[in-house]
Amino acid sequence: MDRATTSASSEGEYRFKVVLLGEGAVGKSSLMLRYVENKFSPTHSSTIQASFLSKRIDLGDRHVDLDIWDTAGQEKYHALGPIYYRGSNGALLIYDITDQRSFERVKVWVRELQRALGDTAVLLVVGNKLDLDKERTVPRAEAEQYAKSVNAEYLETSAKENIGIADLFERISALMVDHVEKQRSAQVHTTTFTTSRRGIQLVDEPQQRGSRCCK
Amino acid sequence: MHSVADPELDDDRRLRVQISERDLLCINGCGFYGTPQWGNRCSKCWRAHQIAEKRDRDYARNKTLLTFEKFEEKRKLSTESRSLTFRNIMKKSPSILSGGSGDNSRDDRDRRSSTATQLRTRQLSPDSSEARVKYTDWLIGNLPTSVVQEITRMTKYAENRINEFDVVPEELSDQVQTFYQHLNDRLSHNKFFVNQDPAFVQDVMEQVERYLSVTTYNRLFCPSPEEEAGDLSLQARIRSLNWVTSGFLEMKLDFTKAEVLESLDDAITECISINSPRRMDEKLDCLLKCCHCIFDALKKSGAPTSADEFLPVLIFILIKANPPLLQSNVKYISRYALPHRVMSGESGYFFTNLSCALQFVQNMNHESLKMDKREFEAYTSGQIQPPPSAANCGCNQAISTMEQTAKRFENLLTEQQKFLEEAEEFARQIEIDEARVMEDYEEVFQTYPKADLVDAMHSAEIEEQKTADMLKECGITQ
Numbered sequence A: 001m002d003r004a005t006t007s008a009s010s011e012g013e014y015r016f017k018v019v020l021l022g023e024g025a026v027g028k029s030s031l032m033l034r035y036v037e038n039k040f041s042p043t044h045s046s047t048i049q050a051s052f053l054s055k056r057i058d059l060g061d062r063h064v065d066l067d068i069w070d071t072a073g074q075e076k077y078h079a080l081g082p083i084y085y086r087g088s089n090g091a092l093l094i095y096d097i098t099d100q101r102s103f104e105r106v107k108v109w110v111r112e113l114q115r116a117l118g119d120t121a122v123l124l125v126v127g128n129k130l131d132l133d134k135e136r137t138v139p140r141a142e143a144e145q146y147a148k149s150v151n152a153e154y155l156e157t158s159a160k161e162n163i164g165i166a167d168l169f170e171r172i173s174a175l176m177v178d179h180v181e182k183q184r185s186a187q188v189h190t191t192t193f194t195t196s197r198r199g200i201q202l203v204d205e206p207q208q209r210g211s212r213c214c215k
Numbered sequence B: 001m002h003s004v005a006d007p008e009l010d011d012d013r014r015l016r017v018q019i020s021e022r023d024l025l026c027i028n029g030c031g032f033y034g035t036p037q038w039g040n041r042c043s044k045c046w047r048a049h050q051i052a053e054k055r056d057r058d059y060a061r062n063k064t065l066l067t068f069e070k071f072e073e074k075r076k077l078s079t080e081s082r083s084l085t086f087r088n089i090m091k092k093s094p095s096i097l098s099g100g101s102g103d104n105s106r107d108d109r110d111r112r113s114s115t116a117t118q119l120r121t122r123q124l125s126p127d128s129s130e131a132r133v134k135y136t137d138w139l140i141g142n143l144p145t146s147v148v149q150e151i152t153r154m155t156k157y158a159e160n161r162i163n164e165f166d167v168v169p170e171e172l173s174d175q176v177q178t179f180y181q182h183l184n185d186r187l188s189h190n191k192f193f194v195n196q197d198p199a200f201v202q203d204v205m206e207q208v209e210r211y212l213s214v215t216t217y218n219r220l221f222c223p224s225p226e227e228e229a230g231d232l233s234l235q236a237r238i239r240s241l242n243w244v245t246s247g248f249l250e251m252k253l254d255f256t257k258a259e260v261l262e263s264l265d266d267a268i269t270e271c272i273s274i275n276s277p278r279r280m281d282e283k284l285d286c287l288l289k290c291c292h293c294i295f296d297a298l299k300k301s302g303a304p305t306s307a308d309e310f311l312p313v314l315i316f317i318l319i320k321a322n323p324p325l326l327q328s329n330v331k332y333i334s335r336y337a338l339p340h341r342v343m344s345g346e347s348g349y350f351f352t353n354l355s356c357a358l359q360f361v362q363n364m365n366h367e368s369l370k371m372d373k374r375e376f377e378a379y380t381s382g383q384i385q386p387p388p389s390a391a392n393c394g395c396n397q398a399i400s401t402m403e404q405t406a407k408r409f410e411n412l413l414t415e416q417q418k419f420l421e422e423a424e425e426f427a428r429q430i431e432i433d434e435a436r437v438m439e440d441y442e443e444v445f446q447t448y449p450k451a452d453l454v455d456a457m458h459s460a461e462i463e464e465q466k467t468a469d470m471l472k473e474c475g476i477t478q
Helices: A028-037 A075-085 A100-117 A130-135 A140-149 A165-189 A197-202 B007-016 B043-082 B086-092 B104-115 B126-142 B145-164 B169-188 B198-215 B225-240 B258-273 B280-300 B307-321 B326-336 B339-343 B345-362 B373-381 B397-447 B451-477
Strands: A013-021 A052-059 A062-070 A090-096 A122-128 A153-156
Touching (some): A013 A075, A013 A100, A013 A165, A028 A052, A028 A062, A028 A090, A028 A165, A052 A165, A052 B345, A062 B307, A062 B345, A075 B345, A090 A165, A100 A122, A122 A140, A122 A165, A140 A153, B126 B145, B126 B198, B145 B169, B145 B198, B169 B198, B169 B326, B198 B280, B198 B326, B225 B326, B225 B345, B258 B307, B280 B307, B280 B326, B280 B339, B280 B345, B307 B345, B326 B339, B326 B345, B339 B345
Parallel strands (some): A013 A062, A013 A090, A090 A122, A122 A153
Antiparallel strands (some): A052 A062
């Protein structure tokens, strides 16, 4: 059922989908707004919406069209997660460094993502609200160690002070490009892009005709 | 319950034996007297019995009606695929591609039809023929003839097969998607497209999808009666969940602002109109407009426009609008739209949100709303009404007008109260003043008596004196 997302159409051109996962009020939307508009406002009243954004990133000779999907982080919508992150190439797992609970939620998501997407997606754990470093409850070392243990990268940001935001999106784009290219070179040996045998039926190939239509 | 006692048998028995008090009582044992005409029931039990019987009858009738409809549907589907026999097509639908009409072209058509399947078309609806004209025009206007021929051949083949196939929707979906993939690959490797912008292939693909979604709509959209029944039950469920809209979704909308309500109304309208067009892009456009209206409403309420705020409102709109054939529309798009439409871009994002909202509504229970199970069920079955809240009252103009009037009345009342108090105070003041004036008067009166009074008093004294004198004289004389 899962269709392969078109992550690359031609040489050096990529299109990626990145989901933002994180509990409500950890600053997912602020992060996104800060990146795309370089704005921080507690009410975000300037743009039409801050839940879906598209941005083109140049990484040397590679160009990435990034679709950034914000998700509803409230606990009661947790079960909807799989619909959101289906087919995504990367996930930003955001937590609030002053809120231990939001960090625990990130761990839940990581487990789910790894089960659902396997190694097709790149994970990046983000500790936001670095501006509130004094009130930090999640030690940096702990988060770094955790990220390492689940094979993810770790970064810290502040949407309010604009620290590390641009780096964050460039980093995940680069990671996704690497990931896709690595996978592709691995696939060259075993070219397994199977066009399912039944599928040919809608395609006008003489030898396939009449295979099923009399049914 | 009880089987109806035979009245005749009952009569017989009455002739032969003494009737006891018990035989006269209602067979339900409710303590009232029964009558043979009512199957030995009292009037109340007879009524209840009749209602129960009617319900059973109606149920049985509905069931047969439904099964009949299903049967009809199945028959229609199977005949539709069968009616594609060669003779039928020749009789009914002159293909617009064949151009000429009349007997002399018949042989020609015969020959062509037997060699090329693309002429096997049914009667085209106005929509379909318009789509075909537009599609062909676009292809001819943008592509070299050889490419046009190839694409037309492939789409026509696919179109006919889609109409013919009698497979489950999931399989058909797979096949349509593979067809897109195949066509896409083929075009990308075509000489003509190699030198073009890759986006151009996508344009062509969109045209193909647009064309197919119009001409094979009846086959692809809501293909089985089961799916239609699913839509109806979903609609009934959403109706029973209408109470959720009154404040159970934690939205940051400002229902007191008229422009917020306006945006929400627009969103509801767009949400309902998703069902109207045939084309995927038009359906998704309606969804896009609906979502933008929601963001407008959020913005006008001064709330953040993030996904945390957006999804609850979308769910709210979904429940309020209760759009027709929602599930079928979602399935139709997810099965047969081009992958990039539903997986990426803004349309993909909003479509995903719609799917999420739909799933949330379908699975909604007491846990997802964090409330007591019994309370949830009571609301859903309509046993208790949810408390009125801003979310509901704000949407209801009559209530908001009433609220305003009530507020005005309240103001009037407080003013009246104040006025009354002032009047009382005034009256009290008057009393005090009056008393004081009287006192003063008395005092003045005492200090400065009038001349008349003095005279009168004086004469009265003289009078008294005289009387006393007279009495003295009398006393002496007596």
